[in-house]
Amino acid sequence: MRLFQRTIHDLHQMLVDREISSAELTESVLAQIEAVGEKTRAYLLVTRDLALRQAKAADERLKRKRDVAPLTGIPIALKDVLCVKDVTSTAGSKILKGFLPPYSATVVERLEADGAVFLGKTNCDEFAMGSSNENSGYWPVHNPWALDRVPGGSSGGSAAAVASGEAIAALGSDTGGSIRQPAALTGIVGMKPTYGRVSRYGLIAFASSLDQIGPMTRDVVDCAVLLQAVAGHDRRDSTSSQRPVPDYLATLRNGVKGMKLGVPKEYFVAGMEPAVEQSIRDAIGLFEQQGASIEEVSLPHSDVALPAYYIIAPAEASSNLARYDGTRYGFQAGSGRNLIDEYMQTREEGFGAEVKRRIMLGTYALSAGYYDAYYLQAQKVRTLIIEDFKRAFTRVDALLGATSPTVAFPLGAKTQDPVAMYLNDIITIPANLGNVCGVSVPCGLVDGLPIGLQIIAPGFREEVALRVAYAFEAATEFHKAQSPLLGAAA
Amino acid sequence: MPEPNAELSSRQVEHVARLARLGITPDEVDRYRDQLRKILHHIEALNRADTTTVPATAHPLEERNVMRDDVREACLPVEAALENAPSREDSYFKVKAIQE
Numbered sequence: 058m059r060l061f062q063r064t065i066h067d068l069h070q071m072l073v074d075r076e077i078s079s080a081e082l083t084e085s086v087l088a089q090i091e092a093v094g095e096k097t098r099a100y101l102l103v104t105r106d107l108a109l110r111q112a113k114a115a116d117e118r119l120k121r122k123r124d125v126a127p128l129t130g131i132p133i134a135l136k137d138v139l140c141v142k143d144v145t146s147t148a149g150s151k152i153l154k155g156f157l158p159p160y161s162a163t164v165v166e167r168l169e170a171d172g173a174v175f176l177g178k179t180n181c182d183e184f185a186m187g188s189s190n191e192n193s194g195y196w197p198v199h200n201p202w203a204l205d206r207v208p209g210g211s212s213g214g215s216a217a218a219v220a221s222g223e224a225i226a227a228l229g230s231d232t233g234g235s236i237r238q239p240a241a242l243t244g245i246v247g248m249k250p251t252y253g254r255v256s257r258y259g260l261i262a263f264a265s266s267l268d269q270i271g272p273m274t275r276d277v278v279d280c281a282v283l284l285q286a287v288a289g290h291d292r293r294d295s296t297s298s299q300r301p302v303p304d305y306l307a308t309l310r311n312g313v314k315g316m317k318l319g320v321p322k323e324y325f326v327a328g329m330e331p332a333v334e335q336s337i338r339d340a341i342g343l344f345e346q347q348g349a350s351i352e353e354v355s356l357p358h359s360d361v362a363l364p365a366y367y368i369i370a371p372a373e374a375s376s377n378l379a380r381y382d383g384t385r386y387g388f389q390a391g392s393g394r395n396l397i398d399e400y401m402q403t404r405e406e407g408f409g410a411e412v413k414r415r416i417m418l419g420t421y422a423l424s425a426g427y428y429d430a431y432y433l434q435a436q437k438v439r440t441l442i443i444e445d446f447k448r449a450f451t452r453v454d455a456l457l458g459a460t461s462p463t464v465a466f467p468l469g470a471k472t473q474d475p476v477a478m479y480l481n482d483i484i485t486i487p488a489n490l491g492n493v494c495g496v497s498v499p500c501g502l503v504d505g506l507p508i509g510l511q512i513i514a515p516g517f518r519e520e521v522a523l524r525v526a527y528a529f530e531a532a533t534e535f536h537k538a539q540s541p542l543l544g545a546a547a
Numbered sequence: 548m549p550e551p552n553a554e555l556s557s558r559q560v561e562h563v564a565r566l567a568r569l570g571i572t573p574d575e576v577d578r579y580r581d582q583l584r585k586i587l588h589h590i591e592a593l594n595r596a597d598t599t600t601v602p603a604t605a606h607p608l609e610e611r612n613v614m615r616d617d618v619r620e621a622c623l624p625v626e627a628a629l630e631n632a633p634s635r636e637d638s639y640f641k642v643k644a645i646q647e
Contacts, residue, residue: 389633405570436603
């Protein structure tokens with residue numbers, strides 16, 4: 058097995074045993090980026106020099122056996138919505154072309170402190186708005202399992218990088234499914250932590266009451282390791298929780314025997330592909346064999362989660378994106394007659410079609426005469442969704458369902474129909490609105506395309522979601538399947 | 548819910564774009580009108596939920612009134628704050644005339 062094909066925990070052991078150096082490992086991953094990068098187009102920027110410098114520093118730490126953390130020397134990719142001081146960070150948008158952040162995100166600082174190695178900034182839908190990565194202001198990403206298909210989105214570059222060996226692990230962000238859905242479509246593990254579990258300081262904002270940063274990895278152990286490294290209170294993000302962070306590895310292997318797992322009947326949505334449904338039913342059967350009791354539950358407001366999301370997220374986005382006016386950073390049209398005209402031209406030229414659509418949708422929903430009918434009603438529906446989850450979690454420990462109703466679809470298949478594109482996230486969005494956590498794990502392949510199982514646990518019970526996910530992974534081989542780009546190198 | 552949203556007009560699209568400070572071409576007005584109508588039609592489903600006695604959730608936080616100690620801290624230096632400015636003069640961001 059080549060180094061770039063391995064997991065964090067596997068490589069950590071090899072690094073600690075001095076069997077390999079971080080420099081060798083980093084070179085191995087950089088060589089894979091060279092080899093397949095033109096096929097996946099997963100990165101917007103590869104920070105080769107920075108990576109090699111960090112690898113060298115990590116090797117020093119490993120040699121001295123001091124300050125060695127589970128991520129010391131591990132090459133990681135960062136979604137382009139995460140600010141890294143003095144490294145171009147664009148959120149996949151032309152309006153931020155060339156933007157050099159004056160400070161780093163807290164998650165970036167935490168990984169740096171652990172001695173991780175940064176490979177670069179991964180492609181994503183512009184400002185994380187999308188489910189296919191086709192809304193990138195630069196270029197679309199190709200799925201390593203089938204290059205004519207989308208990797209999902211918006212963290213499609215991070216997902217493709219992990220699935221193709223162009224990173225050992227990655228960070229993404231999830232506002233309505235943007236970690237879990239691309240993880241499902243590329244056969245990797247991806248977790249959206251509970252809102253407040255991970256600091257958002259230095260995350261380029263999309264919808265501030267929903268955005269969360271989370272791990273994208275090759276297996277569940279790695280997911281726990283990466284979450285552990287970034288989770289916890291940050292005084293620079295007043296919305297980050299002060300709750301203590303549990304030791305995610307401590308309970309990971311406790312199994313599901315005696316646990317109660319719920320299956321929301323509403324999550325078998327119309328339009329779900331039969332092969333996806335079959336894989337999920339098989340997974341449920343497997344949990345039963347492992348000694349969990351399975352119960353059908355109802356989340357009755359699931360059908361109004363998507364419309365509520367498409368009011369709340371665009372409303373918050375329209376406010377957050379007001380700052381991109383060509384004055385303080387990024388692109389400036391420069392040809393406006395006066396200030397307002399300059400704003401309008403800068404935003405016309407700098408934003409892509411989907412971002413404009415959502416800004417207008419959000420502005421409309423917040424405008425005089427429409428606020429109560431749209432925004433206020435959506436916020437009330439959000440309460441109903443929170444209550445749905447609370448009720449379900451009085452009966453069961455975690456919920457099981459598909460992550461995406463379909464496998465990866467061909468590039469271009471849904472670009473002309475925004476509503477069809479939005480429906481991709483129909484079973485990931487409720488977890489964002491309901492303030493719970495969710496993880497997607499590989500649970501099958503159909504015609505060579507991965508399927509994801511979603512496990513949802515109550516707010517701040519990431520250890521429960523991870524424990525259920527690990528029990529599934531330990532009993533199956535699905536996570537070992539490698540994309541042609543990753544496996545061919547074996 | 549306001550009645551006419553299924554018939555969102557081109558004028559409303561232009562108005563919203565203006566509020567959002569987004570320049571759009573006449574072609575785009577038509578395209579966005581059609582797309583936004585379709586999206587709003589889908590969003591009508593919000594009405595299916597009975598929310599007469601339901602309070603709104605603006606954010607999911609447990610924390611309340613998070614304060615920091617009232618002590619002076621270093622802030623971003625002027626040069627760093629201006630580093631990305633497309634146009635500047637001295638220690639200021641430079642913008643076009645607000646009034647002509």
